[in-house]
Amino acid sequence: MLNHLTIIDATGELGALAGHMLAQLGASVTRLIPAAGDSADPVWNRDKAALSLDDADLPALLSKADILLRNGPLLGVNITDYPRLIDVLLTPFACADRPATDLTLMARSGLLHIGGDPDREPLRLPGQQTYALGAIQAVIGALTALHARKDKGQRVTVSAYQSAVLANYREPVMWDWAGKVGGRQGNLLVRGKSGVNQVWKVADGWVTWALVDNPGMMRAMVALMHADDMAGPLAGVEWENILVADLPQETLKEWEKVVGAFFATKTRAFLADQSNRHGMGLSAIDEPQDVLNSAHHRARSAFVPFDDPVSGRTIRVPGPLFRTNREDAR
Secondary structure, X not given: OOOOOEEEEEOEOOEHHHHHHHHHOOOEEEEEEXXXXXXOOHHHHOOOEEEEOOOOOHHHHHHHOOEEEEOOOOOOOOHHHOOXXXXXXXXXXXXXXXXXXXXXXXXXXXXOOOOOOOOOXXXXXXXXXXXXXXXXXXXXXXXXXXXXXXXXXXXXXXXXXXXXXXXXXXXXXXXXXXXXXXXXXXXXXEEOOEEEEOEEEEOOEXXXXXXXXXXXXXXXXXXXXXXXXOOHHHHHOOHHHOOHHHOOHHHHHHHHHHHHHHHOOOXXXXXXXXXXXXXXXXXXXXXXXXXXXXXXXXXXOOEEEEEOOOOOOEEEEEOOOOOOOOOOOO
């Protein structure tokens, strides 16, 4: 798809995923390694050529390159000397030159503030999420600039902080329109006056489902519970005539005790199958091994073996980010 493109990746941890995504689209990506080395994840660099920055002939490389990915200035390089180059500058902040990590960016963006239970410390999302969000925006910017380039280069600037703020779509909108700052809600989905559980323990793991204002979903779930004589007070509810979001929290808690008792007797597979058949809006939550061993994922090479140079072990890592039926594309 992008086989005709040559890309120079001079980023570190912040940006390694951007070069990987472009390489997955078929581009030829050369990674510049500083003399001191770096700590970028080898998984996101596995499909790039590697070249020591000390040994690199930067003028020659940049004169042939279509896209440059970087986190800051390259010593001795004047970007304006390369008028057709798409220069993508990915930094922690848009204007401020100050230190940052994925953790501090998560905290400043507000994403850390909303994860976890309200009476406990925040929970961080796994992986380097703000770095990944910034890298994704860098790829979008690079490809947009490529489309607009013609014979003139483009400058793309991306802030990982701003990328994370944009990903936290709900809280900024609440502040703009209601003047409210959201907080951690734990397992509750808060709508209207009350909150409902989203994650439930079942016989062999966990599922996600909630009491919501969808009469069809509610009737289907209650019918399944009624078949086991476990619907209790839910059997008499006229779902079309109530608004779940406005019910007292005490009522919802009593109803959820009934649902929880029913779920505890069923497996993830059974509930997911019934949901697919009857439109109950329930999804099974996979354990890590479920994901790795999925026949569906295996058929699509969602995970592939990788010889990790850090640990010396062969591990399974995400496979191709993109698949196409074109023979000349990866």
